[in-house]
Amino acid sequence: MYFRLYLGIDMKSDNTAIELEQQLHHAGFKGRVVSTNHLPELESDFARLLETGDLNKDFYDEIVSRYGLDWDFKPPSKLPTASSIIITAAQQPKISLEFHHDGESYYGIIPPTYVYNTDAAVLKVISKYLDEHEYRVCDARVPAKLLAVRSGLARYGRNNITYIDGWGSYFRLRAYFSDAPCMEEHWQEWRAMELCNKCTACVKKCPTSAIGEGRFLVDAGKCLTFFNEGEKGFPEWIDPTWHNCLIGCMICQDVCPANKDHTSWLMPGAEFSDEETIMILEGVSRDDLPAQTREKLQKVYMLDSYELLKRNLKVLIDRVKGSGIS
Numbered sequence: 001m002y003f004r005l006y007l008g009i010d011m012k013s014d015n016t017a018i019e020l021e022q023q024l025h026h027a028g029f030k031g032r033v034v035s036t037n038h039l040p041e042l043e044s045d046f047a048r049l050l051e052t053g054d055l056n057k058d059f060y061d062e063i064v065s066r067y068g069l070d071w072d073f074k075p076p077s078k079l080p081t082a083s084s085i086i087i088t089a090a091q092q093p094k095i096s097l098e099f100h101h102d103g104e105s106y107y108g109i110i111p112p113t114y115v116y117n118t119d120a121a122v123l124k125v126i127s128k129y130l131d132e133h134e135y136r137v138c139d140a141r142v143p144a145k146l147l148a149v150r151s152g153l154a155r156y157g158r159n160n161i162t163y164i165d166g167w168g169s170y171f172r173l174r175a176y177f178s179d180a181p182c183m184e185e186h187w188q189e190w191r192a193m194e195l196c197n198k199c200t201a202c203v204k205k206c207p208t209s210a211i212g213e214g215r216f217l218v219d220a221g222k223c224l225t226f227f228n229e230g231e232k233g234f235p236e237w238i239d240p241t242w243h244n245c246l247i248g249c250m251i252c253q254d255v256c257p258a259n260k261d262h263t264s265w266l267m268p269g270a271e272f273s274d275e276e277t278i279m280i281l282e283g284v285s286r287d288d289l290p291a292q293t294r295e296k297l298q299k300v301y302m303l304d305s306y307e308l309l310k311r312n313l314k315v316l317i318d319r320v321k322g323s324g325i326s
């Protein structure tokens with residue numbers, strides 16, 4: 001202890017959280033560090049959502065089994081001395097994939113957050129800084145949106161999407177545990193965007209009526225995203241013309257005034273020839289696709305969701321053709 005004080009390490013460590021946030025900022029990311037002392041509050045926030053029914057228990061159970069999202073509100077066994085939680089945000093555009101088919105081009109949008117390539121870059125910044133200070137970092141399985149709002153990094157919109165000033169909703173969140181000390185106190189009450197006080201654009205535009213005026217949690221069991229991320233067929237009440245993305249849905253984000261400077265941020269992801277599009281639509285198995293097709297899908301992180309691609313691409317093509325789902 002004396003040795004550490006003599007070297008000034010403990011004095012320096014008081015600034016660890018601030019300096020880490022600065023490092024992330026300099027690298028083009030955003031981050032907040034909060035103490036693990038707040039984990040019980042995060043857990044009770046989440047439990048309250050389930051108790052009040054704002055988050056449907058059956059729906060939550062389905063999500064847990066589908067994505068393995070079993071939140072853990074304790075430091076993990078690999079880092080039991082964790083004293084801080086780091087929540088980060090990395091800007092991401094929408095990605096456009098072009099599919100050639102029958103002499104036409106069809107475009108499928110992948111919303112921000114589905115592409116993981118920023119994760120490694122964020123973790124590199126964190127690891128480098130913490131390694132230099134002899135601290136460790138590991139993934140945290142905590143509700144990232146809730147943590148982002150409680151840490152002051154983001155605010156909720158009425159559509160239950162999180163927003164960051166200047167970035168809109170065009171970013172991906174990640175959370176980590178660390179044994180670095182956290183002396184800075186960002187923790188705050190749950191906050192929604194002020195814009196939402198006088199706006200109901202997303203409520204009016206949501207095709208499935210999943211967003212209510214009086215609550216800030218969508219009825220996720222009605223959200224298009226829930227269905228097109230799942231492997232079951234679409235229920236009959238979903239109008240085929242509502243589909244607007246290859247996966248997920250951008251309608252409530254595209255109409256949101258907080259995104260007015262970001263909605264046109266669309267990057268080309270990959271282009272698929274007639275032959276490749278036919279293979280996808282005919283359900284050629286992932287392993288039987290040509291290597292270059294797999295590479296293109298992997299580049300936009302769609303190889304993991306390949307089983308959904310045939311169905312989701314077909315509804316988008318049918319929508320454009322105006323023929324509905326056959």
Ligand code: SF4
Nearest residue numbers: 157158196199202256
């Ligand atoms: S569209 Fe309006 S109400 Fe909906 S999240 Fe954006 S600002 Fe809030």
Ligand code: SF4
Nearest residue numbers: 206223224249251252
């Ligand atoms: S993502 Fe689409 S379906 Fe879901 S709440 Fe927003 S507009 Fe509605």
